Amino acid sequence: MAPVILRNLKSVVNKALAPMGVTITRADTHDWxxxxxxxxxxxxxxxARAAGLTVGDYIDSILNEAxxxxxxxxxxxxxxxxxxxRMDNVVEIGPGTGRYLxxxxxxxxxxxxxxxxxxxxxxxxxVKEYSVALQPTDGYSLAATADASVDLVQAHKVFSTVPFMVxxxxxxxxxxxxxxxxWAAFDVVTESCLGGDVLRAWARSDIRNGSxxxxxxxxxxxxxFTSKGFAxxxxxxxxxxxxxxxxxxxxx
Ligand SMILES: C[S@@+](CC[C@H](N)C(=O)[O-])C[C@H]1O[C@@H](n2cnc3c(N)ncnc32)[C@H](O)[C@@H]1O
Numbered sequence: 001m002a003p004v005i006l007r008n009l010k011s012v013v014n015k016a017l018a019p020m021g022v023t024i025t026r027a028d029t030h031d032w033x034x035x036x037x038x039x040x041x042x043x044x045x046x047x048a049r050a051a052g053l054t055v056g057d058y059i060d061s062i063l064n065e066a067x068x069x070x071x072x073x074x075x076x077x078x079x080x081x082x083x084x085x086r087m088d089n090v091v092e093i094g095p096g097t098g099r100y101l102x103x104x105x106x107x108x109x110x111x112x113x114x115x116x117x118x119x120x121x122x123x124x125x126x127v128k129e130y131s132v133a134l135q136p137t138d139g140y141s142l143a144a145t146a147d148a149s150v151d152l153v154q155a156h157k158v159f160s161t162v163p164f165m166v167x168x169x170x171x172x173x174x175x176x177x178x179x180x181x182x183w184a185a186f187d188v189v190t191e192s193c194l195g196g197d198v199l200r201a202w203a204r205s206d207i208r209n210g211s212x213x214x215x216x217x218x219x220x221x222x223x224x225f226t227s228k229g230f231a232x233x234x235x236x237x238x239x240x241x242x243x244x245x246x247x248x249x250x251x252x
Contacts, residue, residue: 035161076236
């Protein structure tokens with residue numbers, strides 16, 4: 001069935017089901033509302049294999065249409081000095097396929113790499129593939145990580161995706177666990193990403209309800225981390241289909 005007919009059919013059925021609080025979604029496509037479960041594991045791995053790509057390259061090149069974008073983000077972080085000093089303990093929130101994790105492990109050799117990830121199949125895969133430590137993930141805290149114990153906490157395409165309260169709670173936790181001299185790297189969709197024709201591009205996308213894309217005034221991000229003793233080391237607008245998101249790198 002043509003995608004447009006399927007979409008219309010789905011929309012009619014969902015309107016009929018709405019009073020019951022029920023919606024239908026295709027099992028083989030991504031449900032943009034379901035940010036905690038991420039894209040389906042098996043079909044994504046199979047599609048990457050079929051394309052002859054690593055899963056990270058598949059996400060960059062095919063799904064996101066931005067070849068090399070995850071390496072480019074790691075290079076930007078490196079240019080601000082993130083990987084120049086001591087890097088014993090790294091924490092990543094929402095690593096997903098591990099496309100940034102894999103490149104971070106090439107940029108530095110931390111003794112310990114902790115992940116907090118809500119999508120079970122992806123976190124299982126990362127633990128097996130990269131021997132990282134999966135921490136119990138309640139979806140808003142870094143409870144298993146000690147105060148002032150971490151050199152870098154990073155979260156890519158997470159705070160630009162999840163509801164405000166998740167971001168708000170994780171930011172406080174980042175401020176708790178990052179040591180003096182440590183780093184925070186993450187992106188949010190700020191006003192720097194919403195000029196020109198970008199609103200038209202978002203409106204024309206298939207995305208409707210849900211927290212993605214999650215918008216945050218850049219002043220709120222900068223003021224929060226500054227108030228916790230961080231200084232802005234770099235900020236970069238990076239692609240996030242069909243628009244962009246702003247990567248912030250803070251040093252404490
Ligand atoms: C848009 S994906 C980005 C994945 C990966 N960082 C990347 O850029 O390819 C968001 C990731 O955050 C995870 N996630 C969503 N909500 C979360 C939460 N509350 N705590 C931890 N991880 C979460 C999802 O399962 C997914 O892996």
